[in-house]
Amino acid sequence: MAAAEQEQQQQQFYLLLGNLLSPDNTVRKQAEETYETIPGQSKITFLLQAIRNAAAAEEARQMAAVLLRRLLSSAFEEVYPALSPDVQTAIKSELLLIIQxxxxxxxxxxxxxxxxxxxxxxxxxxxxxxxxxxxxxLFDSVTCNAVGQMATDFAPGFQKKFHEKVIAALLQTMEDQGNQRVQAHAAAALINFTEDCPKSLLIPYLDNLVKHLHSTMVIKLQELIQKGTKLVLEQVVTSIASVADTAEEKFVPYYDLFMPSLKHIVENAVQKELRLLRGKTIECISLIGLAVGKEKFMLDASDVMQLLLKTQTDFSDLEDDDPQISYMISAWARMCKILGKEFQQYLPVVMGPLMKTASIKPEVALLDTQDMENMSDDDGWEFVNLGDQQSFGIKTAGLEEKATACQMLVCYAKELKEGFVEYTEQVVKLMVPLVRGPEYLTQMWHFMCDALIKAIGTEPDSDVLSEIMHSFAKCVEVMGDGCLNNEHFEELGGILKGKLEEHFKNQELRQVKRQDEDYDEQVEESLQDEDDSDVYILTKVSDILHSIFSSYQEKVLLWFEQLLPLIVNLICPHRPWPDRQWGLCIFDDIVEHCSPSSFKYAEYFLRPMLQSICDNSPEVRQAAAYGVGVMAQFGAESYRPFCTEALPLLVRVIQSPDAKTKENVNATENCISAVGKIMKFKPDCVNVEEVLPHWLSWLPLHEDKEEAVHTFNYLCDLIESNNTIVLGHNNANLPRIFSIIADGEIHEAIKHEDPCTKRLANVVRQVQTSGGLWTECISQLSADQQAAIQELLNSA
Structure with missing residues (x-):
């Protein structure tokens, strides 16, 4: 592009930025529509130039920065990967240059x-x-918010890779006594980091962490007394709680360092503006008590109880929004866990406020859009748009405390057992109406369902439409069988049919535009955006069908037949890969949830599904492989020959040289899982003895966590039945099995809440009892693998 033309376009973009800030609604709306038509790469280029131009109006530069962040936040996957590597490198370099x-x-x-x-x-x-x-x-400048967010979003992998650098940087930043806000952000980021940090990683830093946290707490306590500043102290107290919670018994040596100061805060921070600090300190004391255990905590337990009782006595004077309330309720439950039966003496004091909080009733309302806008966010209302200028509102203030209070009642009953008997009648009277919750939920659902279905049929904005469709699908999953009546099904069937017909029509129109004489790169980019938007709606059609099949199963197949020709059209070989992917996903759901009746549609999908196992598109391969897995697991005898036919195709994908590359790994893992499911559920259509050694060599799965659980469960079946092929002669394969289990733990393919974890831990414990074999297995593992095995044993 000529420099003069580029300059002119940039000037037009500055004008557009100005219009985006215009107080005139019409001007601003027109500018927003124009902005949306600019292709992704051009947007980034223009925004970067605007940010870099120090001579440009300050408001325009600020607006450009906000828009670029929003673009990277909400549309990253659509925009960034489509850029060439050179452009991506240029953007990254440019940003670091601009900031300097x-x-x-x-x-x-x-x-x-x-x-x-x-x-x-x-x-x-x-x-x-x-x-x-x-x-x-980010580490050098310690942008604490970003580090804290990444610690949460990518836990615990982020902690495992960057612990040394992050902890050092955050502690150094907490020393910045000249900048309270930065100190507070560093402490908040440390909370995020330690909350999800494996204990074994945190322990080596404990001395250093404690030293910094204690010195900062002492300084900030003095500042509170002298100047009344409390922001950093609030965060530091929570940081201490988080470190103690993760360190558990390893925190015992540091207990005496913190407890006197924390008790001092609770005793003296009685002013209204210090309520949050006091609440957080109460939380910190109870978490430390839980971490160090009853023996160490008992010396202070009586003092702490008296401090808490004093607050509890004044509970009726506390305002409804007092932040201390939720901290108090949780602290009492922790004290109950620490003290056990000895806590019974305090029940008469704690039960009143707890029952009061558990009795909170949420307000609900149906409002028109104007009324909704008039209600300020500060009132604690949340709204769902029902279309036709109406919104359903629920006042969420107090609901979290209500849920916590109900959990605490469960905790008291569990811990105190017969000691709780005096309160059972009043708790039952409170809880029974809450158990009728499903009725209340059903009423709310009937209230919203018609409007949601209507909105799916009429909403013109594709972004809003996709959200409504997603919400509808989730609601059907929650409400289950019976939540839709015949009229709902009839209306929904017509709407989904219309969406699919529109999908095909839009694809044809885009092909026509590609033949037009004005067709160029910019037009193609715009057509791609339209296509992405269309495909996203298709994924939501699939979500809705998934929720209906999983809730209603084969009862809904007759209704589905009006859509069948359109879904069959999606999986035709000439269609784009997203069509084939989502079409196969819909048939996968039918096999999984509607078998054995699903086989009556086999003529439409079985051949395309088998042919798709080796498709060029990894997404299509994944959908096809998953389909074979559910065919083996849930399909009736009729599917048996197709499982036999699928096996060599699955193996071909698994053994291809690029099977484990980033773009292929999910499809490959679904193939591995499908082979396991065929051996487990349809063993007579495969030579299990021949395939098992190969299958074992492909484990563990790292990426697809759900399929990983299937493979680990089957592995446990084989080990528990003393399968000689898996265990090997004289248990020769056990070191390899240990390696598989350890890698599964490292890559979080083993979910600790899943029953499979206990089975795997039992396998390890069984070997532990046989000294020589245990030593042989452990000695062949890396340090990380050995730590992972220990973590597994600790968690199950």
Missing amino acids: METQSSMRKKICDIVAELARNLIDEDGNNQWPEGLKF
């Missing part, structure tokens, strides 16, 4: 936020960092 040149502090913060957003998106789920320079910059 920027002198204006609020603008510099906004650019830091952009760098943080991009850095966050360039860390994958395993914590692998694809932009080391960006992350280094």
Whole structure:
């Protein structure tokens, strides 16, 4: 593009930024519509130039920074991966250059936020960092919010890879006595980091962490007394609680260092403006007590109880929104866990406020849009748009406390057993109406269902439409069988049919536009955006069908037949890969949830499904492989020959040289899982003895966590039945099995709440009893694998 033309376009973009800030609704709306038509790469280029141009109006630069961050936040997957590697590198370099040149502090913060957003998106789920320079910059400048967010979003992989650097940087920043806000952010980021940090990683830093937290607490306590500043102290107290909660019994040596100061805060921080600090300190004391255990905590238990009782006595004077309430309720439950039966003496004092909180009734209302806008956010209302200018509102203030209070009642009953008997009658009277919750939920659902279905048929904005469709699907999953009546099904069937017909029609129109004489790269980019939007709606059609099949099962197949020709059309070989992917997903759901009746549609989907196992598109391969897995698991005898036919195709995918690359790994893992399901559920259509050694060599699965659980469960079946092929001659394969289990733990393929975890831990414990074999297995593992085995044993 000529420099003059580029300059002119940039000037037009400045004008557009100005219009986006216009107080005139018409001008602003027109500017927003124009902005949306600009292709992704051009948007980034124009926004970066605007941010870099120090001579441009300050408001325009600020607006450009906000828009760029929003673009990277909400549309990263659509925009960034489509850019060439050179352009991606240029953007990253440009951002780091701009930030070093920027002198204006609020603008510099906004650019830091952009760098943080991009850095966050360039860390994958395993914590692998694809932009080391960006992350280094964040650590060097310690953009605490970004580090804290990444610690939450990518836990625990982020902690495992960056613990040394992050902890050092955050502790150093907490020393910045000249900047209270930065100190508070550093302490908040430390909370995020330690909350999800494996205990074994945190322990080596415990001395250093405690030293810094204690010295900061002492300084901030003095500042509170002298100046009344409390922001940093609130965060530091929570940081101490988080470290103690993670460190557990390892916190015992530091107990005496903190407890006197924490008790002092609870005793003296009685002013209204210190309520949050006092609440957080109460939480901290109870978490430390729980961490160090009854023996160590008993010396202070009586004092702490008296302090809490004093607050509890004044409970009726506390305002409904007093932050101490939720902290108090949780603290009492922890004290109950620590003291056990000895807590019974305090029940007469704690039960009154607890029952009062558990009795909170939420307000609900149906409002028109104007009324909704008049109600301020501060009132604690949340709204769901029902279309036709109406919204359903629920006042959420107090609901979290209500839920906590109900959980605490469960805790008291569990811990105190017969000691709780005196309160059972009043608790039952309170809880029985709450158990009628499903009735209340059903009423709310009937209230919303018609409007949601109508909105799916009429909503013109595709972004809003996709949200409504997603919400509807989730609601049907929650409400289950019976939540839709015949009229609902009839209306919904017509709407979904219309969406699918529109999908095909739009694809044809785009093909016509590609033949037009005005067709160029810009037009193609616009057509791609339209296509992405269409495909996203298709995914929501699939979501809705998934929720209906999983709730209603084969009862709904007759209704589905009006859509069948359109879904069959989706999986035709000539269709684009997203069509085939989602079409297969719909048939997968039918096999999984509607078998054995599903086989009557086999003529439509079985051949395409088998042919798709080796498709060029990994997404299509994954959908097909998953389909074979559910065919083996849920399909009747009729599916048996097709499982036999699928096996060599699955193996071909697994053994291809690029099977484990990032783009292929999910499809490959679904193939591995499908082979396992065929052996487990249809063993007579495969030579299990021949396939098992190969299957074992492909484990564990790292990426697809749901399929990983299937493979680990089958592995447990085989080990528990003393399968000689899996265990090997004289248990020769056990070191390899230990390695598989350890890697599964490292990659979080083993979910600790899943029953499979206990089975795997039992396998390990059985070997533990046989000394020589245990030593042989453990000695062949890396240090990380050995730590993972220990973590598994600790968790199950």
